[in-house]
Amino acid sequence: MTTPPTSCPLAPPTERTASATVVMMSGGVDSTTMLHRVHRTQLAVPLFVDYAQKAARKERAVAEQQAAALGLSLQVLDMSAVGNAFRAHQVAKLHVPLPHRNLVVLSLGLSFAVQVGASQVAIAVIADDLDGYASASRTFLATMRAIASSLGDIAIVTPLVDLRKTEVIHEGVRLGVDLTQTHSCMRSPERHCGRCTQCVRRRQSFTEAGVSEPEGFYAVAAAE
Numbered sequence: 001m002t003t004p005p006t007s008c009p010l011a012p013p014t015e016r017t018a019s020a021t022v023v024m025m026s027g028g029v030d031s032t033t034m035l036h037r038v039h040r041t042q043l044a045v046p047l048f049v050d051y052a053q054k055a056a057r058k059e060r061a062v063a064e065q066q067a068a069a070l071g072l073s074l075q076v077l078d079m080s081a082v083g084n085a086f087r088a089h090q091v092a093k094l095h096v097p098l099p100h101r102n103l104v105v106l107s108l109g110l111s112f113a114v115q116v117g118a119s120q121v122a123i124a125v126i127a128d129d130l131d132g133y134a135s136a137s138r139t140f141l142a143t144m145r146a147i148a149s150s151l152g153d154i155a156i157v158t159p160l161v162d163l164r165k166t167e168v169i170h171e172g173v174r175l176g177v178d179l180t181q182t183h184s185c186m187r188s189p190e191r192h193c194g195r196c197t198q199c200v201r202r203r204q205s206f207t208e209a210g211v212s213e214p215e216g217f218y219a220v221a222a223a224e
Contacts, residue, residue: 020118021157022047024109025067025074027059027183029202030124032066033172034159038122039070040175047075047112049105052083054095058189062181069178077108095186095196102135106144106156113154121148125158128165165205173211180214194218 020043025031027048038044046067050056060076067074087097098104102123109121129136145156160168172179184202185192192199203222206213 021120021122022109022113022118024123025063027062029182030126030168032182033168034124036175036177049077050080051098052080055189058183062183100135120155120157122157126160126163166209169209169211192218194220
């Protein structure tokens with residue numbers, strides 16, 4: 001069951017606001033930085049999709065906090081029943097239960113954009129993601145843009161696609177984002193575990209960017 005948006009600051013579709021952008025939020029560094037960047041120039045509508053990912057509660061909490069810091073209300077779609085249904089049929093219970101999750105969240109983002117009268121949907125695919133998994137590839141994004149175009153005049157945009165993770169961190173710092181209030185861990189709904197691929201990638205990227213994180217931020221210390 002999908003929960004209704006907490007509030008909708010936009011005009012209905014018949015009174016389209018051309019500068020409004022639905023910003024897909026995950027609570028991580030990339031989507032949070034993207035939200036702050038979009039907010040500088042457009043009316044941003046942050047949208048979080050709960051698809052029963054293990055850290056959904058924490059991801060939503062930090063996304064709400066980041067939206068509130070900009071005077072925005074996080075819109076939430078509860079697809080947890082769908083995610084749990086997928087997980088029930090998995091031999092190995094995956095941290096992210098939906099295969100090709102960007103296919104799902106972008107489709108929901110497009111529908112939501114129509115509902116609230118936005119002209120764009122922004123997703124935080126970065127340069128490091130393009131060769132990482134199928135639903136973040138250039139081919140996938142081009143296909144989704146073609147689908148969006150066939151349905152109407154809503155554009156799918158990727159504001160951070162030319163930036164690598166270290167550059168996204170620098171951009172977040174430049175924008176004044178509190179990056180400690182983001183969540184990247186795939187396993188833990190609270191403290192970063194320090195072991196999963198997302199934690200390892202995050203820690204390496206912050207180190208390479210020369211940006212320190214608080215002591216004890218990770219449950220497990222970095223490998224020597």
